[in-house]
Amino acid sequence: MKQATRVFWYSLFITLIVVIWGSVAPKHLEKITAAFTQGILDKFGWFYLLIVIAILLFCVYLMFSRYGKIRLGKHGEKPEFSNSSWFAMLFSAGMGMGLVFWTTAEPISHAFKSSPAAELGTDAAVRDALKYSFFHWGIHAWAVYGIVALVLAYFKFNRGAPGLISATLTPLFGEKRMRGPLGKGIDVLAVFATVVGVAATLGFGSAQITGGLSFLFGTPNNFTVQLIVLAVSTVLFIWSAWSGIGKGIKYLSNINMGLAAFLLVLLFIVGPTMLILNMFTNTLGNYAADFFKMSLRIAPMDAEGRTWINGWTIFYWAWWISWAPFVGIFIARISRGRTIKEFLFGVLLLPSLVCFIFFSVFGVSALRLENLGIATISKLSLETSTFGTLAEYPLGTFMSIITIFVIAIFFITSADSATFVLGMLSTDGRLNPGNQVKISWGLIQSMMAAAVVYFGGTQGLQNMLIIAALPFALVIILMGVSFYKDIRSELRSKSHDQKHQALKKGS
Template sequence: MSILTSEDKIQDSNLEHALRFLHVITGNEESNNERIVLSMNTKLIDWPTFIGALVVLLSVTIPLILFPEAGAEVINMANTFMTGNFGVLYMIMGLLAFVFLIYVAFSKNGKIKLGNKDDEKEFGNLSWAGMLFAAGIGSSILYWAMIEWAYYYQGPPFGVTPESNEAIEWASTYGIFHWGPIAWAIYTLPALPIAYFYYVRKKPVLKISEAVRPVLGKLVDGPLGVIIDVLFIFGLMGGAGTTLALGTPMIAEGVHHLTGIPVTLGLQAGIMLLCTLIFAVSAYSGLRKGIKVLSDINLWLALFILLFIFVFGPTIFISDTTLSSIGTLADNFFRMATWLEPLGNLAGFTQTGFPESWTVFYWAWWLVYAPFVGLFVARISRGRTIQEMIFGTMIYGTIGSILFFGIMGNFGLYLQLSGTFDVISHMDEFGAPAAIIAIVNQLPMGSIMVGLFTILAIIFLATTFDSSSFILASVVQKEIQSEPMRWNRLFWAFTLCFLPLVLLFIGGLETLQTASIVAGFPIIFIMALLAWSFMKASSTDIKETNNYKSPTIHINRKEKK
């Protein structure tokens, strides 16, 4: 086992610094030990994946920099083609992922423990829930929870009249649906094989390609494996661009409200750099000292803001509307999960484009992020059973989304319906980020709450990116015993910011987001391979264990009295 990846030995960077210090005080021009360590350091990198990911990213971003308008047009055409012609595949994938996970949770495979028999849970339930929620959602939920209802209110689904009573019902429900059980099922599915191979079969590798080895065999050791991992990295970079595209202007509006500094590209670039610094320090500190601490702060601050809005806002309206929305979702879950406006192209019917613009787009967005979130959920789930990981992710994630959309969204809806503040007019005139800050400012102690909301958005953005850099570094290493190397984590932390920062100045962030969703189309089929791989590997091991041939797994069973 390499000294560079073991928790109980010196970290790679500390050892490297120590050797360099020894070189200085001894006056030696070169140290054999230093050369050995640096050689081992670089040998741990999966260079084809590392370089391949950078080549793909640059091959997309450089044309966007040189030819922004033409590049954006081509990518938007590809996105329209994908969502318009293959939307049904995204919808089927989301529904099947949800049904598959429910089946696994109640099967023998769901009782498998991730780790050894005596392993305790690495993280408590609250910290675990906070980390997975912050990684999977990020600051985007602050953006959409506050304002998504306004889009549904003006352009509702199912042919409903805009701004009608029925439109109000769907406006308060569809956000919970899009960020609810299916979204978290899409996130959770990749975690099954990844966690299984890492904690049960003891494979010290956190790669999507490795997770499909039971199906593809030695093919993952060649170009196909590199392509799978590179597609994941590119999708994650584009998804990160989406998060920055939404979060940065909202944070900038908060800073503008508090300080009066005009919202400019310079301010937004400064915010990006600040967030990069925060998550770079967090990523450098590691999983326990950095990411966990930041996620815990994020969780408690979010709960405080939600509780404040609930108590000092229209409490009864929020409670009643949220509960009604949950009921509406339960009654119409499968209708919403399968509706693709089939009559929209026929004579006499008006096509709104709602499914493609919202549900298909969201499923594609979750799909792009799914391998990353799956990798992260797998990494933090040691000591839990497969069933606990499935239900924990889906239930905690959905509850968190209900709280945000139920409290923040319905507060904004109340302001609109009661005439207290015309959210829609403000949004039409100044844009959605300004409308979000204006909604928060309607609370008691408005400026203080805007300040806390802005801080929360920064931390949310940072927690998403430190988790992302952790996982990206893991994917480009051949072996992970505890955590990826620090220089590797820092490299991806700054890469995550650099490309979106360049695209910000040419107005190409949304184009990068769209490009990632187009490139993420093959992940639909990779998801099927991941499900197949998990069932094949775990079922084989269960059979061997029951036959006392190779008791390599621990299955939780109730003791008979």
Template sequence: MDRLTNIFKQSTFKKGIVVPSLIFILSITFLSSFFPGQTAYYLGIVQEWIFINLNWVYVWSVTIFVIFLLFLLFSKFGSIRLGEYDADPEYSFFSWISMLFAAGMGIGLMYFGVAEPMAHFSDPTFAGIEETQRARNAQLFTFFHWGIHAWAIYGVVGLSLAYFAYRFRLPLSLRSCFYPILKNKINGPAGDVIDTFALCSTFFGITTTLGFGVVQLTAGLVELGLIAGTGFGYQVGIVAVVMTVAILSATSGVNKGVKLLSQINIVSAILLMAFILIFGPTIYLLGTFSEGIGYYITSFFTLTFNTHAYDPASQPWYFSWTILYWAWWISWSPFVGLFIAKISRGRTIREFIGAVLVIPTIFNFIWMTIFGNSAIWVDRNIGNKVLSSIANNTDELLFRFLDYFPVSGVTSSLAIFIIVVFFITSADSGIYVMNSIATNNAAKSPKWQLIFWGVLLSILALVLLNAGGLQALQTLTLITALPFSIIMCLFCYSLIKGLVLDHNYYARGYSPAANNWSGEFWKERLQHILSYKNRPAVEKFLQQWVRPALEDLAEEFNNKGITAVVQINEKPMEVQLTIKHDVIEDFTYGVRCQSKLISDFLVNEENIPGVDINKTYIPKTYFGDNRMGYNIEYFNKNEIIADALKQYERFVELSSEVKNEMFIDNTLKDTP
């Protein structure tokens, strides 16, 4: 008993995250298992209402994510590194891409590589369209669903997590993405709610994928004659084997198990794809890939914004495919985003976005072209429409397709191997991510916690599979995607706010006063730096230093026949030097007393004396052309004169250039 107590004492679980998550997960599992029909029915009503009435939320959210990432890709923020400036990537490029791909969509490609293009090609919605055009559209729709839009969803979450975790040294959890909005409140109940949502979403997504994937694996093993049927007992055995390996992989760490399995699987998938390309209609596939890319590019914006509002007959198909996909990718994004962020430390933002958006998208396009277009070609030319007739039976469609190729037993075995390994990589990375969320990214957790998540996933997936509750759970997952799409928009806002602050912080130079420092009177300068002034102190500085300096300068200008005046204004106090002109604009150099907010962190810092409130005052310059002014609180009288003369010299130099006449023409001021 004491040993068990010690084990739990060593746990890194955060009660505020784990307890409500488990309560919610077990409650939903109970409803979906004991009342699967009723639960699926009512959740289906909610999903249908959302898809019909709020589908535009998904459309605009995904569009925003694509535009946002493309903006960052080509912006000045692209060079910012996810980590310290000299940080190196933790993984080689191949390992990074392999893990990113395996966690993101690996098993989906095996499940839908043949099934989705065939489903679009044979869908009754498009029965009136000529067959060749239906084949082109099937490829186009598949590209759209598996292309840049899908990876932009993952990219927004992954980039937000990686940026705030590695740049601001915050925990690698969704709560950290709200830091610019919530500040330290992310460490309280608000942060726990965010991470609870992420944990439940991740758990449900992996559970449904595990459950439905077992059905496909069972169908494949039956096709090969390795098992006699698709009964529940066989499914229990498959889950036990897959999850045992997944748990072993997860407990060995990302650097070992996950990375190795991902590399093995990407190589295996490429071999299978190359086999289909070589022994399939090679010339046809190469040609359709080229055409498909062009068709996708030319149709990109039409597809992006199309809600089928003018074509109600096609809307059921649109809700069942495009909107369902957007909801599914969004619901998976906490899991995939967390894993992508975990393996992306040291990459630049430009490198991250370029790799996440482009490389998996191109691979998906190649895969879907080779498998999907091969299936359509077989169905049209030698298959007598057999594949079309079973297009809705996605569990066995891949294996029936492979029967049309040489050594179908070998290729089916390789396909099963790939599916199994994709299962394992999705499950082990999912276990790793769930434990990371549940512990608020604790540095090191006991291995029994990883085992706990693996066992819980296995048990609940089997319970739901046996009770027929997976459909209800999948529907709930899709429903939760709606509020999370809004949360992701807030991620974009937080990220751009953080990036602007980041760029300004590191790009900011020295104070203008520092340009004149020679080291003389350094003790007095230090005292100035450590002093935070009230309004009377700054007004005194304006009277004792700024006013005499500008009056001496005005007197010298007047002695040389140039009209110059000094004005004193109150509330706020200002001292202004104006040099009068007739044809060109007057030159103005002024200094005003201006308030400035101080960070609460600096106010609470005990090692900086004299900061009691979060407001101070500074003498700040202003100019006649409305340029940004600067703080001159460290200047002495001669330095104020020198600064005003530097600004006047700049003014004269700019006024002498013909191209600047529009800015300096004083004769236009009074023109109505």
């Protein structure tokens, strides 16, 4: 533990307080954090909507501006990973297991439980269900990840700064302040948001795997089985993180993207193929047509509509922001050698398209069953809705078994990516943190997930994630300003040098 910095010990202390609080008084934790969360959703909803659309527009501007040609790294440097491995790793870290969890559950919820605008169960509700699923998991989410990752990669590979959130703010506040209490506080916030977010995801993932095993094989769906799943997964993701990005994380991500693609194609073939194609095309058009309307919709004079927006859109925006330090640092770590235009194209557009395809195949397959009265997927629990959908199609059991493997590996790749990032954040931004630090964070995350799930404090964890997102949204704004200030100065300096050399040659 020689590499561990003060950020590690401060973050560990805060994390242990939350674990003890969530274990001893889970209802109290949920009550206190719920009050803060509701206040944030009610009073800062407009802020989340504006900041996310501003981030997206800034990313698009960078892609097509003169800055797009700047390479993340030295001049002429080649990317460290192939395009396929790079995409597999960034997608697994950024969405992964959550995508498998929500591809059936979210469209079903929007269409048959709580619609954003239309009457439940109608064709309009079904169309809205897919449109808003595209919206929540599309380019907005990846823009939040992309800007944090871009700024971190630029300062690390072009400026030689440590791989820390605080280091990216040096052009604004100076190195002394970022090395002092203010910088340490920013890094602790990033570590805490990552630990809480991954712990909540580990809880969801182990619950979905346990629920899937119970649905398929009748195994007990209780905490003991969930704890066994969590323990096995912990050993695997710590091993993967210990092996490093170039081995364990890369290989697992590549394998899982292959399995996920195979599952996707299989369901597309045995499912309602033509309906999927038609709904995908139609939803893409609706998404494009209503893009800005959905982006800025807050329903100030519609209490029911505002409740839905708070519970879904603003919750998602806060969730992506709170995950941005973890996903952003990991994507930055694997993106050396790519130009800004290439980087943003890969991070914004390709993952969004994959998400759209997943939601179309799984979501339409589930919506069709409910619409025709073949199966009532909306009455199933969230963790079993995907398995309930697959069971109604040919090769359902086979596809469900593959799904369990996909969820398990996404579960592992998300956790090992987070473990690697936590190691970087708590060892002063080292690109290859020590194994002792990584193993420590892996065990801490799993213990936190196990304790909170057992004592019923999962909702409190989610609330804390939303609370942490508000100050980090301000940090993202500052990161963007700092990046733009520095990159503009760099280009001006290069332009001045080129003019000076031209004058010397002319004379």
